[in-house]
Amino acid sequence: MSLFFRDTTNSTTVTWDDLIHDIASTQTYNRFCFKTDFYQILKHIIVSLLCREEIILLDNDFTEDELISLVGSADIGCHERPIDKKIFSDIKSKVDLLQKLQPPIENWSITMFTSGTTGLPKKVSHSFQSITRFVRVSERNISHVWGFAYNPTHIAGTQVFFQALLNGNAIVRLFGLSKDEIYKEIEDFGITNISATPTFYRLMLPADKAYPSVVRITSGGEKFDEKATGQITKIFPNAKITNVYASTEAGSLFASDGNVFSIKPEMLPMVKIENDELLVHNSLMGMSEINHGEWYKTGDLIKIISEDPLKFIFISRKNEMINVGGYKVNPHEVEEAIRSMQGIKDVRVFAKRNSVLGNIICCDIVKIDESMDEPTIRTYLQTRLQEFKIPRMLKFVDELSMTRTGKIKRN
Numbered sequence: 001m002s003l004f005f006r007d008t009t010n011s012t013t014v015t016w017d018d019l020i021h022d023i024a025s026t027q028t029y030n031r032f033c034f035k036t037d038f039y040q041i042l043k044h045i046i047v048s049l050l051c052r053e054e055i056i057l058l059d060n061d062f063t064e065d066e067l068i069s070l071v072g073s074a075d076i077g078c079h080e081r082p083i084d085k086k087i088f089s090d091i092k093s094k095v096d097l098l099q100k101l102q103p104p105i106e107n108w109s110i111t112m113f114t115s116g117t118t119g120l121p122k123k124v125s126h127s128f129q130s131i132t133r134f135v136r137v138s139e140r141n142i143s144h145v146w147g148f149a150y151n152p153t154h155i156a157g158t159q160v161f162f163q164a165l166l167n168g169n170a171i172v173r174l175f176g177l178s179k180d181e182i183y184k185e186i187e188d189f190g191i192t193n194i195s196a197t198p199t200f201y202r203l204m205l206p207a208d209k210a211y212p213s214v215v216r217i218t219s220g221g222e223k224f225d226e227k228a229t230g231q232i233t234k235i236f237p238n239a240k241i242t243n244v245y246a247s248t249e250a251g252s253l254f255a256s257d258g259n260v261f262s263i264k265p266e267m268l269p270m271v272k273i274e275n276d277e278l279l280v281h282n283s284l285m286g287m288s289e290i291n292h293g294e295w296y297k298t299g300d301l302i303k304i305i306s307e308d309p310l311k312f313i314f315i316s317r318k319n320e321m322i323n324v325g326g327y328k329v330n331p332h333e334v335e336e337a338i339r340s341m342q343g344i345k346d347v348r349v350f351a352k353r354n355s356v357l358g359n360i361i362c363c364d365i366v367k368i369d370e371s372m373d374e375p376t377i378r379t380y381l382q383t384r385l386q387e388f389k390i391p392r393m394l395k396f397v398d399e400l401s402m403t404r405t406g407k408i409k410r411n
Contacts, residue, residue, distance in 0.1 A: 002094065003145075003170040005039050008177065008185060012039055016094040016168075023047060023097075024088045032076040033153075034058040034067075038173055041152045042161060049101055049108060049128075050087055056111040057153040059121075059404055070113065070121065098168055103128060109287070112153060114248045124155075124248050125287040132162050134252040141167040145189055147182075147214075149174040149196035154405050155248040156220060160195045175406070179204055186211050195244075197406045198224040202339075202346045206368065207235045220244040220252075221407050223314050224259065225336045245314075249296060250284050261302075263310040271310075276301050277318060320410060322350075325357040327388045331410065334361065334391065337384045338377065343369025348400045349391065350410050362393040364400060 005014040014022075026047055031054050033044045041057070048055035056071065067073065091097050105128040113121035146164040148171050150157035157175075164171050172189045174182050174196070182204060185191065195218040205228065214236040224243055232241065243256040254261045263271055270281040272295065279295040299319060302312040315330060322329040331349035338347045345366040351359040365377070374394050381390045401409040 003189070005042060005171045005173075006185070006189060007038055007173040008181060009173065010037065012037075014039055016097070019043065019046075020091055020093070020097060023050070023091065024085075026083060026088075028080045029053060029083050030076065030079045030081075032056050032058060032071065032079055034060060034062075034076045036060045038148070038152055038175075042165075042171070045110070045152075045158070045161070046097075046101075046165070047083075048110070049105060050091075051083060052105070052108050054109045054111065054125075057113075057158070059113070059151070059153050061404070066121070070123065094168060098166070101166060103132070110158065112155060112158065112248060126251060127286075130251055130286055131158060132166070134159070135163050135166055137166050141169065144169045144192045145213075146171050147174045147186065147191040147194035147196075148172060149194060149200050150406060151175060151404060155246060155251060156195065156197075156405065159246070159252055174200075179207075183207065183211065186214065192216065194218070195220070197221045198228060199346070199400070199402060199408050200406055201232055202228050204235070205231050205345060207231075210235055210237050212236075212238050214239045217241045218244055220246050221405060223332050223336075225339050227336075227340050229258075247298065249286060250280055251286065253280065253284065259313050260305055260311050261313070263312075265309075268310060273302065273304065273312075276303070276315070278302050278312070322361060323358050324361060324388050329361060329389050331361075334363070334385065334389055337381060338363065338365065340384075341372075341377065341380055343367055343372040346400055348408050348410065352393065360392040361389065362395075363391040364395050364397045366398065366400060367396055 002016050004016045004019045005012070022043055023046065029047060029051055033041055033055055035041050035044070045055060058067070091100060108128050109125045110131055111123060111125040113123055144167060146160060146169055148160060150160060152158065152161060170189070172185050172191055174185060177185065190213045192213055193216045194214060198219050199222060201219060215238050217232060217236055217239045220243060229241060243259060244252055245254040245261055246252040254263060256262070270284055272279050278298045278300045280298060282294055282296060285296055299317055301315040301318055303315050305311040305313060316332050320331055322331060334349045335347045338344055345368045348364045350362055352362045354360045377394065378390065403409045
């Protein structure tokens with residue numbers, strides 16, 4: 001029997017037959033999905049689709065105050081109601097289920113929340129059409145096995161899920177696993193596709209062997225530095241590597257060749273650049289409580305490489321730029337310089353308030369070479385960065401803090 005979902009964190013292995021049985025056994029529906037078990041979240045999304053009911057995905061680590069602010073109540077369980085079992089009566093096989101999930105699917109929406117790194121998370125809703133905008137269903141995709149490296153309650157996780165679901169693919173959880181566990185799952189289940197943040201891929205470094213089953217590596221949410229890209233290429237020699245530009249508000253929009261994003265001709269009327277910031281037209285946006293007018297300011301600073309065709313590279317998030325005594329410092333530039341050193345696994349650059357300069361640059365560093373020390377790093381950076389960009393405070397740590405979306409936590 002074919003695999004639907006595997007989660008080694010709780011020893012869960014679910015076949016498509018198991019999934020169909022669990023769906024048929026579902027008695028009640030709650031539009032609020034507030035669960036810790038990845039499989040239960042994915043099953044809940046499928047049930048919502050079959051019932052053509054709205055689903056609201058809530059992070060299981062939301063506090064009671066956050067739940068009250070976001071949905072008006074901390075008592076999510078009071079919204080349970082019975083399901084009309086006739087909806088599931090003719091679903092006897094994987095083929096039946098996938099047929100039921102064929103577009104168009106009207107009168108359905110999925111609601112999720114932004115990461116909340118700069119305040120209370122904001123609610124964003126997508127239709128089936130907008131959440132699956134870049135899903136490709138093809139005979140060539142039937143045998144794919146997806147490494148699931150995102151939280152399923154966030155936009156990247158839901159888009160990976162729909163790509164796998166609508167092609168009838170197996171899904172193997174990688175999110176939250178150790179490096180050794182990740183590679184074991186890749187080898188044991190023959191994972192072919194992985195989509196994750198650059199932070200996740202850096203957690204997988206270094207590796208002592210190659211994994212030829214992986215044919216597609218996709219990254220998003222952050223800039224992927226050249227050093228990490230080179231190492232990932234050696235680990236997955238058969239993989240095509242693509243960066244994806246996406247956000248909770250708009251979903252996936254662009255793909256890149258290396259770090260250069262290209263805008264297709266049909267998308268040109270939907271984007272513009274103002275003061276080096278990327279703006280996208282509101283027709284590409286999900287339904288949101290955020291009032292962004294005709295054009296949505298993404299907050300992403302870019303550098304144009306080519307006007308015709310339009311190509312750009314990502315520079316930084318606007319709100320991540322650090323003001324040091326009147327100079328603007330891009331934390332990504334400093335991180336990339338430090339990561340380029342041999343013996344460095346990962347780094348987080350952030351600001352600390354200072355009464356004289358406004359801010360000073362600080363960094364946390366994860367090293368893999370125990371002989372690496374602060375004087376060595378400072379000497380190296382003096383050849384790569386201007387003096388005001390070199391961190392004043394440097395600390396070695398065992399691991400970096402991450403956000404709910406799997407990116408480096410900067411605040």
